[in-house]
Amino acid sequence: MSAPLKPLPRWADVALIPLLNVAAAFLISGLVVAVIGESPWQAVKLLIGGALGDLEGIGFTLYFATCFIFTGLAVAVCFHAGLFNIGVDGQAYIGGLGAALVALHFGFLPGPLLAIAAVVAAAVFGAAFAAIPGYLQAKRDSHIVITTIMFNYIASALMGYLLVYVFEVPGSNNPQSAPFPPASLVPHFFELLAPFGIVWPNTPFNVSFLLALLCAVGFWILIWRTRLGFEIRTLGANAPGAVYGGISPARVTIITTLISGALAAGLAVNVILGEEHRLILEFTSGFGFVGIAVALMGRAHPFGIVLASILFGILYQGGAELAFDMPKISRDMIVVIQGLVVLFAGALEHIFRAPLASLLVALARKPAPAEG
């Protein structure tokens, strides 16, 4: 047990180990489905058919994937700095507040400027809300895990209050804001494509998806091609070393949480400005927590995060269809899969490492087999 882990070849480290981990998570999920009394194979077929079987399914899948790219990147940027941001859900929620305030009160802005201002406001609000735990971690040594958990509940209480007492339209009994003006909205793809004669069914899939991909590219440039990214990675890899190299941990911590909060607010852009077109209660639907699974599965790399997000998009969309076709399987099954992915890709990520290392050594000793 305490024998040092032998280094694995790079291909095993980058591809095989993560694949094994995710496979274990899905295997156990299949077992759960079997225990419930449904056929896992049939469930997978229904799930994939529901998510990718037609353009409508694909539209929904990519809409969910957009949510997860944003929250996954938000979690991942903090991972690189050695921080664990569990507050992405709350930050996205508060980001929605910024978007709603601008969309409802800045109607004088011409055309697309209003939508852009609303997106920027979401990012600013999300960043500001994330920066408070960041500041407390950096300057007052309060553990960011605990403070971000607390901030999720504070965000939830605050938004509950605002929706009931401030945003609610007089005379209505729904805790939701008035509809946003059309100029403030992020357009749906099916509306954009219609003038060109391309027919896409009415799905929530909207331009936020492109923004998410842009953020993923920006994330890559930031982390691996800029000075700030180097500082973030250094802080995460070796905090005393970072101080020795002249990096201020407080400054980098606060900047990282600001970026993380702004990315988290992308979830609000996609859901509030892209689909719901009004501020509603609990619109984040726990997608901030999916970001943890996505970031771990994607190994905090934007390419991996986009792939993992699409996989989770398939799970969420396909899962909804599955729950419809197999009444015994509820949508909560997706949360089980999500948790198992976090368990195997995160907490137990080294579980296959030692056995695999000894297996490779054993294979290498044999004269006959070719090198993998």
Place this chain on the structure above:
Amino acid sequence: METFDSVILILASGLRLSVPLILACLAGLWSERSGVVDIGLEGKMLMGAFAGAVGALLTGSAYVGLLAGVGASILVSLVHGYAAINQRANQIVSGTAINMVCDGLTATIGAAIWSQGGRTPQIDSSALFNEITLPFADAVVGVPFLGPVYAHLISGHDIVTYVAFLAVPLTSWALYRTRFGLRLRAVGENPAAVDTAGISVVALRYAAVMICGVLVGLSGVYLSIAQAAYFQPHMSAGKGFIALAALVFAKWRPWQALATCLLFGLLDAASIRMQGVSFFGVGKVPVQAIQALPYVLTVILLAGFIGKAIPPKASGIPYVKER
């Protein structure tokens, strides 16, 4: 007299609401004092509540339910222990995973068995932990002040509640007055020193993680077969996280944990009671403000504005025996 009675009622309801917090908070205390950070309390509470309800439903006995709930919670704790102690995993990641898996699994299985959206059928009152009336409670209820205090605050709770209040002095005694407790606290501060003394770090941490499982399982059992008479998905409603906040607020000490949980339970009771009540000079206090208070207080404490909350030194850090 009327205000006195309503104060007693709020206190009694606050006390009942604080029971799951006390048990979960003590559970977290045991785990974190040994150096294993546990943010999976919420998930284990749900697991305990679900297994407790299923056990009580199937056998008609509250005690079998209790065993089932506590057993399930210990199993989940062992998964966390294996990840944290043997695999040297990031304990926050492991706790997050446990919260998700338990939240999803209890709802999925419940929905698959009873097809009521995850809710179990109502549990018969003979399979619940019912209120125990202490001797003379009915006789002394007429005595001014002390009578209602005895009859409504001290008497009239179920066995789990009394166990919860007993667990506080027991925890305090075990941690501070026994050899096991001394070693356990040491392993959370400086595991290398404990190891050098020839005591197993792994065994101590597993013991702590299992005690944590028992206590938090009890808190779940309380939710489903003492406070309510059914299991419902997500029924812990963030109590595991409030317990975590209380643990920080109490600075990882048992008696302070009791006081904090009572305070948070009372706040909860007050927020239910004071819906729409106007306060002199302040006007209506929104429910959400009172609901957010435990979290806000904890953040303020963590920020070091009222005292300083310093966790056990080795908490969250996996122990590596040799390099």
